[in-house]
Amino acid sequence: MKLRIKNILWGILLFLFFSFLLVFFLFLFYAKDLPRPEFFTEKATVQSTKIYDKTGKILLYEVFGEERRTYVPLSLVPDYLKKAVLVAEDANFYYHHGIDFKGILRAFIENLKLGAPVYGGSTISQQLIRSTFLSTKKSIDRKIKEIILTLELERRYSKDQILEWYLNQIPFGQNAYGVEAASQIYFKKSVSEINLAEAATLAALIKAPYRYSPYDENGKKELLARKNYILKKMLEKGFISQKEYEESLNYQLSFAPKKIEIKAPYFTLWVLNQLEEKFSKEYLAKAGLKVYTTLDWNLQQIAEKVLAEGIEKNKKFNAFNGAILAISPKTGEVLAMSVGNGDYFADPYPPECKEGIDCLFDPKFNVIVGTKNYRGRQPGSAFKPFVYATAFSKGFSDKDIVIDEPTNFGIWGGKEYIPQNYDGKFRGPVTLREALAQSLNVPSVKVLLSMAGLEDSVKTAQALGITTLKGPFGPSIVLGGWEVLPLEITAAYGVFANDGYRNLPFAIWKIEDSQGNVIFEQKISPVKVLESKVARMINDILSDNEARTPAFGENSPLYFEGYQVAVKTGTTQDYRDAWTIGYTPSIVVGVWVGNNNNEPIEKKPGVMIAAPIFHQFLEKVLPTLGNETFPKVEN
The missing domain is CATH 1.10.3810.10 (Biosynthetic peptidoglycan transglycosylase-like)
Known part of the structure; x- marks a missing residue:
């Protein structure tokens, strides 16, 4: 009996012993799968990438994958x-x-x-x-x-x-x-x-x-x-x-609307495209990067408001789209960018149109920067300053005379080239200052062919940052017959504002990783591409309200009382594009108005369609920038 009890006890002990061993080894087997503590923080660094304005206080967009x-x-x-x-x-x-x-x-x-x-x-x-x-x-x-x-x-x-x-x-x-x-x-x-x-x-x-x-x-x-x-x-x-x-x-709870949250969408998506060229989409979605852009949120809000209001007014002129861009000529920072009414997710117009084909307004297309195969819009007379700058660099003066008269410039592109001025009138002898300030076409073609030179004028535009010009070229280039990107031509005007130094436009100042380490920082490297005396002459002419008054009037939208602002308008010959580009030493602003499908607008010059938007924006912005003037023109 005692032996039987003893065997039972030994059996229980052995069972408990082997059960303990089993549990112990099971514990060891599974516990080895528990990772080191760093795993949790590493997993936590699967964070969305955040895109901010230049202050780092305004979140423009968050790039996330399946886990935000x-x-x-x-x-x-x-x-x-x-x-x-x-x-x-x-x-x-x-x-x-x-x-x-x-x-x-x-x-x-x-x-x-x-x-x-x-x-x-x-x-x-x-x-x-x-x-x-x-x-x-x-x-x-x-x-x-x-x-x-x-x-x-x-x-x-x-x-x-x-x-x-x-x-x-x-x-x-x-x-x-x-x-x-x-x-x-x-x-x-x-x-x-x-x-x-x-x-x-x-x-x-x-x-x-x-x-x-x-x-x-x-x-x-x-x-x-x-x-x-x-x-x-x-x-x-x-x-x-x-x-x-x-x-x-x-307490009345207020839930944020369920939608894609993105501020300054045209600028921000442009930034995102640049990020995707540096990093993969998968990496951006989980890397927790902090991207500090050049966007000035205050200027951006002004730009979106005045552009949306201007486009609404321009619909009576059959103009349903527009764009506005602001750049710092001293650095190349893109400060503000907007297209249309600022809503990337808006409906195209007219409602039955096919996006990318026949819409007057296509909200998904950024006309300022475009796509890989997009060469831009024709700038009209906004191209003229590059031609006059080329002439001045060859020693010609703003006081030199050209004759504004009916002129046949011969056969170009298989037909006679006989340009007209915007009002169909001719003014006889005019100075180069008057010809540029009043945007006279016939004198400008003469300056191109007799003073500046066709190829040299193209080289000047390219040196200032325009990359879309493709030959063969003809005299109509001075009247804006070749396409340019709004981003590039606006930045090119910045060379005049910056005393001949070119700063290429950029949108990203700095990128930090999830630990705060700087992995990219933009360097400012101005390049001298135009003589200072030439840049100063262009500035002086484009800000000369007296010289342009015969064409635009004394109190046109190009004039800002108390401020020195250099401005040039542009309208294409077939009225498909209207422009106003202007600047001070602190800011350069470009405005374009037209239709996505290239349908002509009403026969109104840029000063009537694009300039009011330009004026509304700069009128609000100038007091915040200080009253800086251009360096004096040397005799």
Whole structure:
């Protein structure tokens, strides 16, 4: 009998021993899969790339893939959000060791009462392990691994560290992962700025983010009900006062609209194209880069407003599109850029048109920078300053005389070339100053052919930054018969403003990685491409209101009382394009008006269609720039 009892005891001991060994080896086997702590922070650095204005304060756009994430330390998470999450997901978080057996039992009983699986028994630590390392496939192996990894996680790391990782890992719907991304998407504010009601709402989303979506009518009702339940639990646990509870219960939540959030879309998407040339789309979506652009948000808002208003007025002239661009001639920074009404997601016009083919207005096309095969728009008389600059560089003076008279310039392109002035009149002997200031066509062709030279004028334009000119060339180039990009011709005028120094236009100042290390920074490298005396002569003529008055009037939109502004208009011969480009030493602004499908506008010059937009913009901007004047012309 004693021997039998002894054998049974030995059997039990052996069973326990081998069971212990089995559990021990299982623990070792699965625990080895728990990575080092750096994994959590490395995973957290799968963050969206953010594009900012030049101050770094205005977020223009966020580039994200399947996961939109911004990591924040626990210290920046409001205390009431932490408590709301604990109440909603794991009230005993700070008291258990990873597995809350009491919580599992309590959830089981509550679910039996309700007849549905309403309450979960998983702890925050379990949820973190599950969402980070395990597949969604349910199995015994997966559950064993979950328990072992959870226990090992709790053994290795502090509760606060686990909570921080959890708050940056969990999904909230709408591609938002972590509390910071969720706060930005749903409330358009940082998580450190949300109030108690908003915090309880975020905590409510964790359980079932798609079921509780605020963008679904039924989902929103369930979300608000769960938010109120969480607030009640916080009150019961003494986390909030009765007053805070009632205020948060009655607080009217305002959810951000569910749409693509992008500011200054034409500029920002241009920046994005440049980023995609440097980095892959996949990398941008997860690298957490901070891109600081050149955009001046104040100027951008002015540009969008005046352009949209101007286009609305120009519809009576059959002009349905337009563009505005502002650049700093001293650096090349693109300060503002807008097309159409500023809404990239607007409907094309007319409604039945095919985008990219026959639309008067195509919101998806950026006429300023275009696409790879886009050579731009014809600049009309806005090209003339390059020809006159070439003549001045060869020693001709603004006082030299040309005769404005009917002239046959011979056979060009298979037919006689006999240009006319904009008003059909001829003025006889005029100085080069008068010819350029009043934009006279016949004298300008004479300057091109007899003083500047056709090929040399093209070389001047190219030296100033215009790349789209393709030969063979003819005399109509001085009247803008060849295409240019609005970006390039506006920047080229900046050479005049900058005393002959060229700064190529750029949009990205600096790029930082997710750790704040600078991985790209724009260098300003001005290149002397035009003699200062030539640039100063062009500035002096284009800002000479008296010289242009016979053609434009004394108080035209080209004149700014108290400021020295050099301006040139342009209208193509067939009235498909209207331009105004002007500048001070501090800023150069280009405005184009026309139609995407190249349909002619009404026969109105650029001074009537593009110049009012130019004037409205610069009138608002000049007082903020200081009253800087051009260097004097040397005798």
